[in-house]
Amino acid sequence: MYWSDRAVQRVAEENGIELAGRRSWTFGLSLIGLQGGFGPKQRMTRNRLEEARRVLRHIGSAATEALDTEPEAAYVRGVGKVEFAEFAAWHTQDAALMHVQVRNVHGQRIDLCLFGSMDNLRGFGPSDGFVDGWTSSAAPAVEELLRTRGRQNTSQWDCQESRSVEALKIVLDQGFSSASGEHAGRPETRGFTIGHAGHCEFFAEIYTDVVLDPARWNLEGESAGAERIMVGRPLWIRTMTPDAVIRYAELRNGPGWSRRRWLRSLRALTRRRRTDISPPDVVTVALVTSEVSSPHPTRRRRFQAPD
Secondary structure (H helix, E strand, O other): OOOOHHHHHHHHHOOOOOOOOOOOOEEEEEOHHHHEEEEOHHHOOOOHHHHHHHHEEEEEEEEEEEOOOOOOOOOOEEEEEEEEEEOOOOOOEEEEEEEEEEEEEOOOEEEEEEEEHHEEEEOHHHOOOOOOOOOOOHHHHHHHHHHOOOOOOOOOOOHHHHHHHHHHHHHHOOOOOHOOOOOOOHHHHHOOOEEEEEEEEEEEEEEEEEEEEOOEOOOOOOHHOOOOEEEEEEEEEOOOOOOHEEHHHHHHHHHOHHHHHHHHHHHHHHHOOOOOOOOOOOOOOOOOOOOOOOOHHHOOOOOOOOO
């Protein structure tokens, strides 16, 4: 469902991983003049599965799977339900966000907030989402976190905990609208959401990994109960079965949406061009998260991103 050539290549270069493997050779013999020669064998089909295996084999134990150790994790792999949405921000285009929620052996809730590119996402199209509802003013701060891989912070959210909380609110609350009623457990009712897939295998690079101080935060809504937040980018996400994907457009518009979508495309070819009408302005709703102000310095935990 998701494969980032850029991320995979960068991790491979930084860790000395040869994605193509050893070079194979072919031997040719010409009967005319009894001439022979060797040449490199051309690879006709790219094997992404083999590339993924090589990355995982080389990264080894650095890829955390159990998630039962203290931060910070550099790479995370696992299997779980992945939710997909567009990352709505004025400063970035065609960005995607993915959310995975798991629990480790100790019962600790862990939220993975992963950001990437819509170009790397397969199985969804422009008609899958809709633009509506709340967008976060902290989006530039999260973008800076991703761009600098957690090494730079010039925003008003001056610690990794606060930026991680803002990233979590984006993946869980973006597209919220009071006019749509209750969104808890119903992501398809929020704007910008496009679908989810269950039992996905994922591998991600983590930029920040924090355990929240329960005395500092009083989160509400679907963010309530968050304990550990990881922010980063996925290298790949793949489904175990083809029917694991749930497209929210079908939930919103009925089971016949997919068929009618193609009919609408065919009718558009013969339809006369009409004047475009701009949609009405959307009234955004600000989400307020209460936080205990000015906690005692000894009760604050700070985490530094790895060099």
